[in-house]
Amino acid sequence: MAMINMTGTVLKNLFSKPVTRKTEKEYPEGTRGHVVNDMDLCVFCGACMMRCPSRAITVDRNEKTWTIHPMSCIQCRACVDNCPKKCLSMEKRFTEPGPDKLTITCHQTEKARLAEEEMKRIAAEKAKAAAEARAKAEAAKQAAAAEGSGT
Numbered sequence: 001m002a003m004i005n006m007t008g009t010v011l012k013n014l015f016s017k018p019v020t021r022k023t024e025k026e027y028p029e030g031t032r033g034h035v036v037n038d039m040d041l042c043v044f045c046g047a048c049m050m051r052c053p054s055r056a057i058t059v060d061r062n063e064k065t066w067t068i069h070p071m072s073c074i075q076c077r078a079c080v081d082n083c084p085k086k087c088l089s090m091e092k093r094f095t096e097p098g099p100d101k102l103t104i105t106c107h108q109t110e111k112a113r114l115a116e117e118e119m120k121r122i123a124a125e126k127a128k129a130a131a132e133a134r135a136k137a138e139a140a141k142q143a144a145a146a147e148g149s150g151t
């Protein structure tokens with residue numbers, strides 16, 4: 001008897017419409033999407049972390065990591081609008097399946113590391129040139145003073 005009941009259920013399910021619907025590839029109209037970071041541009045300044053009202057973002061300058069807790073994010077866009085490097089955006093696409101759902105940590109990319117090193121090199125060169133210019137000006141001042149005193 002049970003077998004007959006089960007066969008009926010199987011046949012019914014085979015010829016009826018699915019009760020679930022396929023995951024939509026695009027976000028429905030009116031939703032804001034989720035925050036993504038272009039790690040080639042992020043400089044770990046922490047502005048997004050300071051602006052986030054729900055403390056969904058953590059920036060570690062020493063470790064060079066940017067972490068978001070998607071479940072805490074309320075999609076307010078404050079981080080996106082206040083990022084000085086414009087590397088944050090709201091992506092209107094569902095995230096790929098994976099284990100990193102509660103905490104997503106992004107690391108500094110090689111491109112960003114090289115750009116940071118280049119910036120430091122340029123800053124050091126400028127500081128050195130400024131120090132040399134100051135020393136030169138000071139020497140010229142002292143020479144002029146010595147000349148003026150007639151020695």
Ligand code: SF4
Binds near residue numbers: 042
């Ligand atoms: S505000 Fe932008 S550049 Fe600064 S840490 Fe956040 S994502 Fe990176």
Ligand code: SF4
Binds near residue numbers: 051057076078080
């Ligand atoms: S969108 Fe708003 S809540 Fe979400 S991480 Fe950015 S600042 Fe925080």
